[in-house]
Amino acid sequence: MKTVRKKIQIPLSERMRPRKFEDMVGQDHIIGPGCLLSNAIRTGHLFSVILWGPPGSGKTTLARLIGEYTRLPFTVFSAVNSGVKDLKGVIKEARTIRDLSGEPTILFVDEIHRFNKAQQDAFLPYIESGLIILIGATTQNPSFEIISPLLSRARVMLLNPLSQDNIKTIILRAIRDVNNGLGSMGVEITPEALEYLASISQGDARTALNNLEASAYYARHVRSDRSGHIDLVTVKRAINRKALTYDKDGEEHYNLISAFHKSLRGSDTQASVYWLYRMLMAGEDPLFVARRMIRFASEDVGMADPNALTVALSAFEAWQKVGPPEAEIALAQAAVYLSSAPKSNALYMAEKAVKKEIKQSGALPVPLHLRNAPTRLMKETGYGKGYLYPHNYPGAKVKQTYLPDTIKDRVFYVPTDRDKINR
16 A cells, blocks of 8 residues: 655745845844844854844744854754753864864754753853854843853843734735745735734744634635635634733743732722733732732832731632632732722831841840849849830820830831821
8 A cells, every 4th residue: 555645844934934134024123234243243253142032033043044144053952952961962063163164163052041050051161262152042031041151151132022013024924925935825814814813923923924824724724715815703713812921930920020019009000900910811820919919018008008908918818718710800909909099118118227227236135124024033133124014104105215225216117198107
């Protein structure tokens, strides 16, 4: 029986990968005329670089184009599948190339943030000697994921997320391209479908092209429309909407909680609710958000509205007892309350001032009149002597020193005119 071998179809996103810098979209600040990287490539003074940007922004494409334009030996090294042992083989080959041609090797390391500290250390001597020119690609903030010695030997270049207009340009280019795109299929797309594809791609060109290809396939082979007409219904049926970008261990986690906290502090109720649900819908732990609101209630609302802490604690308890989806509205209620409440950071400033004082002055002794005196010896030594019992005085108030003598005049808590208890 004769075996029929199917032709492997190269994905549209790979076929449409730019083959020259001029075809790249949305990164003119890096590769435009007169930019540092462009000048380095043109003059032959290439340097090691960490390309930091979201998925589908062009990091791999840019690395490959650098290799093609410089005509230097180019090696791809995956942080997912390779380790230090594999690096030794790459270095051995790079030494052979340099001995023969005198040229360094460009080493492209995709997802370099996946290497641990020891693995990243292994690159340092070879970058230092000029044996390799490192091009690392990462979606994670290099400040957190890349070791300082490596950052000091490479420039970090930030690739921007592609805008919706950028994505539309890429989609339309793929539809019209006869050689590598869908041009030979006569595919057409409605404005609504184009807008939808661009909006759900979240700045990711690869996702946009994969979704376009799936939509074209659905139109021609499932809906049996040989014209390849892509409308909004076709797109929605052909693809499952991509989940919101969110890495609970990465930078986006901190960016979103920062936006939420600052929106609460800025008393912007609309933004507070938006960022809350952005996190919840992306899979953030609701109790993490609730804990942050508890902290916010004391740090940013404080004594301007003491009830804010009760509301935040109630939202936390509501989630523990009820759970999703019913308790999501309880978190939203707390967010609206906190954003609408008057603000005072007097408690927060007092906390900072007290901690600073304790670090500076150390363990100062408790004044004798405040000390506990459970034994006769302690009383004879002066423990508790001279203490004034407030309840024996009008209003249960009496003037006496409660701080250690050396800091008895220090003021830590300075209430604002918004604090409910202002004294």
